[in-house]
Amino acid sequence: MLLVLLGAGFMLSVDFSILNVALPEAGAGVGIGVAGLPWITSAFALPAAGLTLLFGRLGDLFGRRRLFMVGMVLLAVASLGGGVAHTAEVLLAARALQGVATAMTLPSALSLLTTTFAEGRRRERALGLRGALLSAGFAVGALVGGVLVSLVGWRAAFFINVPVAIAVLVVTPFVIKESVRPMRTRLDVPGAVTVTGGLLAVVYGVIETNVLSVVIGVALLVAFCLIELRSAAPLVPVHVLRRPTVMWGNAAGLAVTAMEPAMIFLTTLYLQEVLKLSPLATGIVFGIPGTASVAAGVVAGRIIGRFGVRRVLAVSMSVQGLATLPLVFLGDHLIALVVLIPALFVGFFGHVAAIVSYTVTGTSGVPDDEQGLASGLTSMTQQVGGVIGTPILSAIAAGQAAQLTGLHAALAFDVALTLAVALLVFIALRPRTPRPVVDRETGELVAAGT
Template sequence: MVRHLFDTCRRERLVAIETTSPPRLDRRQRLILFVLLGAGFMLSVDFSILNVALPEVGAGVGLEDARLAWIASAYALPAAGFTLVFGRMADLFGRRRLFMSGMVVLTGASLLGGLASNPEMLLTARALQGLATAMTIPAGLSLLTTTFAEGALRERALGLNGALLSGGFTVGALIGGALVGSLSWRAAFFINVPVAVAILLLTPALISESRMPDRIRLDLPGAVTVTGGLLAATYAITEKNAVAAVAGVVLLAAFWVIELRSPAPLAPVRILKRPTVKWGNYAGLVIFTMEPAMIFLTTLYLQRTLGLSPLATGLVFGVPGLASVVAGVIAGRFIGRFGGRTVLVAGLTVQGLATLPLVFLGDGLIALAILIPALFVGFFGHVTAIVAYTVTGTSGLPDEEQGLATGLTSMTQQVAITIGIPILSAVAATQSGELTGLHLALTVNVAVTLASALLIWLGLHSRGEQPVTVTPVSPSKKSDEQLTAP
């Protein structure tokens, strides 16, 4: 009798351990993750890898200082403007096909940039890198969400994806400083080529092509107006151009009208009205507007105010960047246990509160004792919020609309990264002193982030909508999102 009770308890304990243990990936799934996440990581590195070496790059091709900002803008404009269209094209014409096409474009762009001998070649290469990002990121993310079903496995995959995407921005600064210091800025372009070629060779063997709809239709008027509108609006913000701003507003308004009337809309309004899609993408806008802008302003502070070298600047961001990896690994488990809304708001709140100490930075090296721990905590919250917003914005939708959903989240990310830096830089420029300007810009950063966290909490709660989550203990239970989704 005692032995029987012992065996029963032992079996129940083993079952409990199995049901609560984190999901396991098989060998093929790990390889698919390696390919898809490797591509996303490389592209996120590309965005920031040249930021710590802009003077050296400009001098190398004869680009005057007043146009150095275009090294970032030439990349960001196509990345922001074309992402939504390419995300939908991935649904219609094949996700693997578009993913591999983006890798081909990236390979050519990286070779062109590494061989650039004048400003035109360099900026063309950066624009093509941005175009490759617009093609690859939504296609790769939709391949990820359709490979891994909603639940613990997808949350784990998206956690790793968020860690690598965010980590890429900080690692890019570290790699950029190291490459420029030891080799040349051209190595920042050439390093992409072998990685892209390896991805092109592995992808056909690991990933099958997505099933395409029987009747392929692309909403061309919608594609033209949304792309033109996003390009114009992004250009208006980066260059402070009123004419472009008006054009952007008119084109985006025309896009909305077209989508209401189109029989096959590029972005169905019913999807855009879903609370999870609407508030998830708003969260992504805040997450990626505020944090990269903070990193940019802090980079200038480290080099101009504290006098650090590009390599030392990269190390300041690279060491705390390890928190990104940790957050990405465990964020999916947080979502499975506490729910997407709670994790999203908590991550965004941590991101904002960790920026608060930076408002009081001084002009001495002792400031690093405040800055580095704050960056560590902030990166942890930042990546946790990235994972939660990606899960929020892509959950509860059928596979045939995953390209659109991931296109929306990717577009939000690219637009936010592009507009955040000029907006907070303009806020900082209103002050006469550089340090005073930094303090004001970071104060605005904290206020917007924390206020948005409250709005998102109320917005997702008001309709009873939460991201889909499947806990390891009760995989049969459906979330509120699944039960209430139209």
């Protein structure tokens, strides 16, 4: 079961990375110009970020294995459609369907994982392996993508998913049991509509720098909160969001997943536009330190078991932030690589350890019948963070007159935000001292309380 669930996540990570490499060729193949290339990514990111929470909860209500398998079927169909696409419309529709499939698959796989392995050391090890394989998938995809696109063409980046998805679908019924569903499965339609619309509007607004869309999205999310407070069968029970582990785990995850990809984007521009490195050399600069991220996933579960998730989360976030600090002072000479590569090595290790830690935190203390919701929240956080971080840091960088000065300002903001959230999380997740509960009339101790 672990092999199937982690293998599916690995495949999705590889696919995302391969398609990043194949973007220029894919766009040229269907007539999308350079200006339109970001929409190949955005068509995927919008549904992947906007629908993850909804599908995570639907897995709780209607069966996680069922939703996982539907997602894999949709992924195979969408990948086949993308591979045979000859127009921009078909390609973008295929990417959007891949985003929907990802929104179905990731939270379902994660919740099946967390409900199979009891909270504690075994779950931490399993989530550590998940982090390692997701990181390895990204690295493998970048390497395989370049070779595959060069030898076979960009369509192979889509077709490669089909046999893997079919294999997962064949094996899944034999190794994964369906989750136990509650007796009442009524769907909170107003909540589903407002939260999905709100997330889609916010993500679209950030991608397109559309203030009106962000305002509409925020208004819909506020309406969603009001609906959930009054709903008899809420899509997202408020008591789950009030859990410190869920609240602060996802706050940490948002900072972690927003800042590191944005740093990578800005550093890529720095390497190619300031240091004048080739794309191949840039890939090597990131690829060598990338091995640290795989190692981090393997050891993170063991470290959490020994020192506790609160400490590991705060420390790993601090490592991610402090490793970015030397980049604030980089100059325009190649000697900067002597500082940059070790900093990336340390930062990638801290980043993946933080992802594993926030996933463990965000799914802790949640009963099995709400694990789909908790997993959907952590998956949504990762998707949304990956979308909003780059526009934010890019806007800060663009506000400076010189490119290098803008890079330094954006990365300084990255460091400050990551360290500030790490401190807040460490304080907010501290163990609470029990308070005695005393009967007001008799003065006798009733319970220890918290």
